[in-house]
């Protein structure tokens with residue numbers, strides 16, 4: 242049985258195709274301002290990679306910020322449910338998922354079936370999101386993929402006093418002008434952001450095992466800073482954490498099909 246999940250987030254579109262519980266193909270790409278178009282492009286990419294046509298898919302679930310604009314899906318499900326499902330499927334001992342994407346951060350508590358028990362999210366402010374890190378990487382003139390590594394070699398992290406992204410960017414530029422080292426600024430930024438995400442997660446009660454998903458989970462500096470601030474180990478899930486929303490949607494598509502068969 243072939244099913245798929247399609248996650249159109251605020252910054253990236255993701256698709257996963259499952260064949261009887263196994264990932265057949267996956268794709269991630271920057272989204273444009275038209276969710277419908279981004280969804281179609283990413284789905285076509287995942288289908289081409291698997292050598293399939295859309296008509297081969299038995300059921301498709303859409304999720305993410307742009308889910309209501311995806312016309313080709315059979316059903317839409319919230320990203321919170323999808324991230325919870327995928328994390329618990331990847332490791333059944335996961336009880337809390339921290340998803341940090343481009344535009345928001347979420348903390349989700351799940352039970353042993355991957356169903357959501359409680360959740361909280363912050364989409365009011367960019368300062369706890371991936372976009373914050375993108376803006377800071379630009380200000381530091383460091384490729385985004387290297388920002389986390391830079392942070393891990395810091396000897397003397399600076400303290401960032403501004404929470405607001407716009408003011409923090411100005412602060413970063415003046416720290417650079419004052420001769421502060423890039424690793425120390427990067428580390429200060431990660432710590433500041435880790436404190437905001439940790440406060441969000443703590444507001445619903447920390448529940449080990451904790452896993453991280455979303456594109457920001459690829460940022461090693463952020464991952465370590467969050468572990469340090471929480472005082473807990475964060476579980477590394479197998480595969481690309483950025484596709485977990487789409488993976489959860491595909492897993493739910495598979496469940497939906499199983500229900501119709503039984």
Ligand SMILES: Nc1ncnc2c1ncn2[C@@H]1O[C@H](COP(=O)(O)OP(=O)(O)OP(=O)(O)O)[C@@H](O)[C@H]1O
Nearest residue numbers: 250251252253342343344345371372386455456457
């Ligand atoms: N290779 C990488 N290294 C470090 N960070 C990365 C990398 N790839 C992506 N990111 C981070 O991931 C973020 C995007 O995450 P993701 O794709 O989960 O967002 P999204 O699902 O579109 O957003 P949202 O869930 O908030 O709507 C980027 O802003 C960036 O900070």
Ligand SMILES: [Mg+2]
Nearest residue numbers: 250305342486
């Ligand atoms: Mg997302």
